[in-house]
Amino acid sequence: MMPDPVTERLTPGSLRTALARTTAHALECGALLPIQTDQAFVEQGGVCFLVRSVSTLARKQAQRCLRSAQGPVNPFLPPEPELTLGAVSETHLAVLNKFYVLDRHLLLVTRRFEHQETLLGPEDFQALWRCLAELDALGFYNGGEKAGASQVHKHLQLVPLPLLPDIVEVPMSPLLDLASRGGGVQTVPGLPFLHAFTRLNPGAQTRPDVAAETTRVLYQEMLDAVGITAVGSQGQRRQSAPYNLLVTRRWMLLVRRSRESWEGISVNALGFAGSLFIKNRAQIDVIRAQGPLGVLSGVGAPSRS
DSSP states (O other): OOOOTTTOBOOTTOHHHHHHHHHHHHHHHTOOEEOOEEEEEEEETTEEEEEEEETTHHHHHHHHHHHHHTOOOOTTSSOOGGGEEEESSSSEEEEEOSEESSTTOEEEEESSOOBTTBOOOHHHHHHHHHHHTTOOEEEEEEESGGGTOOOSBOEEEEEESOSSTTSSSOTTHHHHTTSOSSSSOBOOTTOOSSEEEEEOOTTGGGSHHHHHHHHHHHHHHHHHHTTOOEEEETTEEEESSOEEEEEOSSEEEEEEBSOSEETTEEOOGGGGGTEEEESSTTHHHHHHHHOHHHHHHHHBOOOOO
């Protein structure tokens, strides 16, 4: 009998192999559906923003319409076995993103239902860092529908770094590099929206349990810095406002959100890494006219400076 990936625990050091094996199988059996894109670049403020035009978005929308016709469906309870690598902890499963633009796009899904607007806790950071210990990746979280979340079941996401072959990490790196080299929560010169940024100690991934607790504390400080507090809802600690969180082995960025889209252009956490997605190529003219930072300002909360 084959092991059940929903209950099988991934052993330390096995994530990369499990990711390659599950991806190959899911592609072969048709459970994994890549979304083809065209890409262009728009430069502003020293950042070469990547803009992808999602040419097969209609397929994803059709799937969502089918789910709506059938009634609400939670794709994570349980996740498709063909997409599931296994359990990274007692609380989280590693699952491939079914409709993916970026290769090896992982979701860290809570095994029991938690709402996507529930604040992140120790278990979330532990699961994230157990993956970052083995994969140099960008972890991110879309805190609520207005932050770009498409599912209400709590899930973090990871995509491998670098996002492009010829850059160090993410397109936004040149601006993030302008932040102070000191520790603590700060802001980044040139980012015209409400945010908080912090650098992490080199080699944080070598002690994932320590990194998980360190970043959990910093996450709370970053929420405080942008004015997001905990509010009670059905016994859960929910966020008082939507936000995006981005985490690498080297830094964290948290952005408070005001809306999900600007001029029809939807933005999730990857937008604040310098990677935007558009529904059609006509929208790139809007981005060029406004500037990518203007689009991000349009969905972010106003800066206090």
